[in-house]
Amino acid sequence: MYRNDAPALELRGLTKRYDDGTLAIEDFDLEIPAGAFFGLLGPNGAGKTTLISAVCNLIRVTEGDVLVFGEPAHSLLARSWIGLAEQDINLDRFLTVRETLTYHGGYFGMQRDEAEERAEEMIAAFGLQAKRDTRAPKLSGGQRRRLLLARALMHRPRLVILDEPTAGVDFELRTELWRYIRQLHAEGTTILLTTHYLEEAEELCEEIALIRDGHLIARDSAAGLRESFAVDRLQDVYVKAMARS
Amino acid sequence: MLWLCRRETLRVSKLWTQTVLAPVVSSLLFILVFGLSLGGRIKQVGDVDYEVFIVPGLITMGMVQAAYANNASSIFQARFDRYINDVLSAPMKPWQMTLGYTVGGLFRALAIGSALLVAAAILVGVPVERPFALAAAVVLGLILFASLGLVVGIYAETWDHTTFIANIVILPLAFVGGVFYSIDVLPSPWHELSHVNPVFYLVNAVRFGFLGEADVSVWLSLGVTAALAVPTYLWAQWLFTTGKKLKD
Ligand SMILES: Nc1ncnc2c1ncn2[C@@H]1O[C@H](COP(=O)(O)OP(=O)(O)OP(=O)(O)O)[C@@H](O)[C@H]1O
Ligand SMILES: [Mg+2]
Numbered sequence: 276m277y278r279n280d281a282p283a284l285e286l287r288g289l290t291k292r293y294d295d296g297t298l299a300i301e302d303f304d305l306e307i308p309a310g311a312f313f314g315l316l317g318p319n320g321a322g323k324t325t326l327i328s329a330v331c332n333l334i335r336v337t338e339g340d341v342l343v344f345g346e347p348a349h350s351l352l353a354r355s356w357i358g359l360a361e362q363d364i365n366l367d368r369f370l371t372v373r374e375t376l377t378y379h380g381g382y383f384g385m386q387r388d389e390a391e392e393r394a395e396e397m398i399a400a401f402g403l404q405a406k407r408d409t410r411a412p413k414l415s416g417g418q419r420r421r422l423l424l425a426r427a428l429m430h431r432p433r434l435v436i437l438d439e440p441t442a443g444v445d446f447e448l449r450t451e452l453w454r455y456i457r458q459l460h461a462e463g464t465t466i467l468l469t470t471h472y473l474e475e476a477e478e479l480c481e482e483i484a485l486i487r488d489g490h491l492i493a494r495d496s497a498a499g500l501r502e503s504f505a506v507d508r509l510q511d512v513y514v515k516a517m518a519r520s
Numbered sequence: 521m522l523w524l525c526r527r528e529t530l531r532v533s534k535l536w537t538q539t540v541l542a543p544v545v546s547s548l549l550f551i552l553v554f555g556l557s558l559g560g561r562i563k564q565v566g567d568v569d570y571e572v573f574i575v576p577g578l579i580t581m582g583m584v585q586a587a588y589a590n591n592a593s594s595i596f597q598a599r600f601d602r603y604i605n606d607v608l609s610a611p612m613k614p615w616q617m618t619l620g621y622t623v624g625g626l627f628r629a630l631a632i633g634s635a636l637l638v639a640a641a642i643l644v645g646v647p648v649e650r651p652f653a654l655a656a657a658v659v660l661g662l663i664l665f666a667s668l669g670l671v672v673g674i675y676a677e678t679w680d681h682t683t684f685i686a687n688i689v690i691l692p693l694a695f696v697g698g699v700f701y702s703i704d705v706l707p708s709p710w711h712e713l714s715h716v717n718p719v720f721y722l723v724n725a726v727r728f729g730f731l732g733e734a735d736v737s738v739w740l741s742l743g744v745t746a747a748l749a750v751p752t753y754l755w756a757q758w759l760f761t762t763g764k765k766l767k768d
Contacts, residue, residue: 293768331609334768351611359609365602369531381523382610426606 281345283309283434283465284330289339291325291489299325300489302339307467307482309344309433312460314480315469318517322489323469324362327438331359343434355383358432362439362469364419366411372398372422373407376429383430390429397425400455420444424452428459435459436467441475453479473509483509485516492516521612524620531594532628539590539628544635547582548643551575554700555644565702568731575646576727577699583633583658584665584722587625588690591669592682594624599674599766608767614760618670622756625666633658646730653738654729660742661722664749665690670756674765693719703735718748 289303300322307313315323328334330341330348341348343356367375376397380390398407401421406414414422424440435456441449457479460466470476476483477497484494493500493516497509504512532539555571565573598604607617640646648654669682676682696710697719703711714720715736725741728734734741759765 328768331605332767333605333608335763351613354609354611357609359605361602361605363602365605367527367603367606368597368601369534370527374530378523378527379606379610381526382607382612384611 281309281342282306283311283344284467285340285342285345286326286329287340287342289326289329289341290337291322291329291334292337298489300329303489303491305484305491305494307465309465310460310463312456312466312479312481313468314476314483315467315486316471316473316476316483316513317486317492321486323486324438325489326486327359327361327436327467327469330436331357355430356433358427358430358435360423360427360437360440362442364423366414366419366422366426368410368412371408371410372403372414375411375422375426379426379429385430393429393431397429401425402451416443417445417448421448432464434465434467438469439471440468441470441472449475473513477509485513487517521616521620524607524612524617525623528594528621528624529627532590532624532631536631539586540631540635543582543586543632544639547578547632547636548639550578551640551643558700566733568733569644571644572646572731573702573727574700575640575644576730577694577697577723579633579636579640580661580719580723580726581694581699582636583629584661584694584719585686585690586632587629587662587666588669588672589682589686590628591621591625591666592673592676592686593679595621595670595673596676596679596682604766608763615757617760618753618757621670622663622666622753625669626662629662629666630658647732648730649732650729650738652729653742654726656742657722657725657729657738657745660745660749661726664718664722664745664752667749667753667756671752671759674756674759690719693717694723696720697723698735699723718744721745 284307286303286305289300291300292298303326317323325334329336330343332349332354343353346353370378373394376394377390380393385393398404401424403418403421403425406418411419411422427435427437440452456466468480482494482496483500485492495503500512501507501509504515506512506515551574554574558570562570564570672682672685696714697717698714703714703720706714721741721744724734724736725738725745728738728741
């Protein structure tokens, strides 16, 4: 059904200029191999969320191509392969936890029985059993974050994109989430993660891309980056990369 | 797409006291208060009792306002909270999104319309002379106002924009659209001006469906309503296809 040799994500000359003139991403090329655990690092406003939104059809791309496992990102097939947890929590305020998951499954083409079964699985995996029939606005911040992540993974995407999933999250959920995504990755899922916690990127990601002002600065494994920047810690790589102009 | 329709109808059912009960009660009050108070004085419009004469217009008003308000607020909320992204990123075609978001308003309006029809049949004994014309008028009118709700909900920058259109455009047009009177009683130029009011044609088409008679030909009424409904729906569809105002 799908080509296994195609990279999970391929950006070619991606440019996004917002209507107010802000150039968020400029002529950006990037290739993420299938099955990778990939980190996207950069300061606030670097363009990480914009890049992700371009992949997920949430912005109108100014120029360039986005391919997901070899298919154009806007195609229905490509969309069905992507699971996204956005940086800002955006849950449907009229739906309960269980409905949020089932309806998401439905939007992504699952049959009712399959969706309901899978929703229970996700509820258990993210410890939301007690809140099954609670509507999103009545959840705590951490519970909303859990639901957001569960929703992203609900339809068993091949490419999971997590935009700062651990921002403002307690230690327990962070370790749980790490374990969960590691397991997904071990099963062959491609993971694209943005984070401001360098130790998290170093711990989890096989490869890291550093971006600044909408441009790719460097891309390598954590060890490779330390070596090419001739420093001992990823933190110092980051400081050096972001300082250079 | 079925799931999006389901989500939109679920929202209406969950909020049914606001979405269905409240408009039904207010329309019934109109029927009772106007019908009984003025009905004593006006008696008949043409050969129809006044309290019967106003029912089709009031049902139309209740329905189109609900179709509009429902879709405007549902999509505005989804944009405002950004949970519309869950739909925009889903493997659905633009036409499926447009149709899915239209259905909520249709569902709500039909729920209100059926409740009012039953109540009006019991209270004032309103007949349904031309069921097919009635169905056609209702479908076209609802598509028009349900899509208008989508369009406004997509362009709106604040909640006030959506209520602004409802209060400044829809309500006044409905009031001067011959809901409470036959435009034949109006002096010039109001009589002529009524003919450029789109709601006038819709009210007439619906009244023809109920009473079998109206101020203008039913074909003209249906034609005008269709000529507005189709472009408005396509406008909503265009917004979903291009992502204008939905995507930055
Ligand atoms: N909707 C928008 N309209 C106009 N400009 C925008 C919009 N969204 C983002 N930008 C601008 O685009 C640039 C990149 O923003 P983006 O959200 O992609 O950064 P980011 O790397 O995700 O930052 P953070 O780490 O703070 O999440 C910023 O200069 C931002 O101000
Ligand atoms: Mg961001």
